[in-house]
Amino acid sequence: MKFGAHMPTGGGIWRALERGIGIGCEVVQLFVKNNRQWFGQPYSPDDLARYANQAAAGKLHTIFGHAGYLINLGAPASPNRDRSVQALIQEIQLATELGLPFLVLHPGAHLGAGEASGLQQIVAGLDDVFRATRASPVRIALENTAGQGTCLGHDIAHLAAIYQRVQHPGRLGLCLDTAHFFEAGHNLRTPRGWQAAIGQVESQIGLREILAFHLNDSKTDLGSRVDRHAGIGQGKIGRPAFRHIVNDSRFATVPGCLETPKSEDLHEDVENLAILRALVFRRGNSTKPLMET
Template sequence: MNLLLGAHRATVGGRHHALYSGAEIGCEAVQIFTSSPRQWKEQPVTDADLTAWEEARRATGIQHLVAHDSYLINLCAGDPAVRERSVTAFAAELRRCDQLDIPYLVTHPGAHVGAGEAAGIAEFATTMRRIYDLAPELRAVTLLETTAGQGTCLGHRFEQLAELIEKIDLPDKVAVCLDTCHVFAAGYDLRDEAGYQATMQSLESTFGAAAVRVLHLNDSKTDLGSRVDRHEQIGEGYLGDRAFQQVITDPRFAGRPMLLETPDLERHADNLERLRRLARDVLHGESR
């Protein structure tokens, strides 16, 4: 079983600290913010930053890396000023990923803020193409994250993500990040075999499992179809152990980084051990 488990780790004191703290709890993959997620001001990668980062990679052996973009970015914003600021910020996010040799940048597909789903999808696709067209040297792949569907946020239906990918039409630059809490809150059941198979059938009939490059493993504080994004510790929310057992042992996701974004970084080690135990149970013919 090719299982790559890890977590989103804090970068207080420098981005490289996320790798050391990840290694301490047994991460094989790590996700970070390359800059503050709640500020427009960019935090550039200095030569000293890069040296410390590369040394941390060598020291920890962690090679499976993912970044998440700023929460302020909205690439389908109807307000031109917000959209242009988002374009500048997102291009900078991609450049930092390239500097740090991080292959994937996770982003939420944005909120149409009343313009309508069709208009939001069209605007996002146009904007994403423009970013890569203006900087074709960018190597990092953008991963569109499945969302819970709060407010006017796009990406809570698999059909929306498939349409975005089709309209952007950059198959080497755009793929998907599957978040377990978000898809469950959006109405896709993962808890039992029948629900899981129905969800995977919907996924395969739209963008397909091959497009899923990274998974976020989060339980949900809210019930199926709530459209509320609230993460919970693994096995302690409405999803429960069986959902995660099915996801992490699904051969379609073998070798994909699977990252915790659960509350309280101090509990990441416990959550990782729980996931590994669930995987071992399957190998021994047991299920939760």
């Protein structure tokens, strides 16, 4: 995997890249606008020029976005559901300006209307969004979720259903979050549990669709359905699990991005990146070969 972390954009969108490069990220995830507001300001030419300079430095393998947290395509018809569609359209436009290949999106929550209704709304919402951004190459990477409340996406079958029903599945991709997998009931602590989780994705959707991983430990227990991220080795998944995760040779060039708690100086990200890299088997760093199945 190519390691990196979610980087704050305080001070300008380009600062996320500067920060990521500064702490040795190979990949950076960022919010294309304030993630707690519906709509963002357009970037200034100066912002875009500085961003392009940082991106052109060539030190980053992949830069991608995460959609804002207010967006819920799964909600029943309502002003907020309409706003969600419009906000995602704007985020894709902003991501296009930045040249991002994809935006990670939580599929959505049905808010009590039921899974079938929620999935239908998500599919219809994505169809609207893809229609309005037809010329954009930016894909939406659906993220698996912990299954908190009425959130959909904790069952891979939800993601597969969205793939099967949208008009343009080529605009979709996947982002798989290790904490969410675990909280949804997949025991990633064992190689067998990891294989089983990935096996579901492979059989129902396809491994080629995996555009990124979120590498997070979980503060909550297996199957808790409660989403709380922890530093690598500081949660219930535990450091040894990340050995079989980061050494899975099928994902050698796929981004693996931390979304773990951090302070302003980012020293936790530095530590977590070092932990992940130390787990990678390479000559002189290997105690036993990677178990293949």
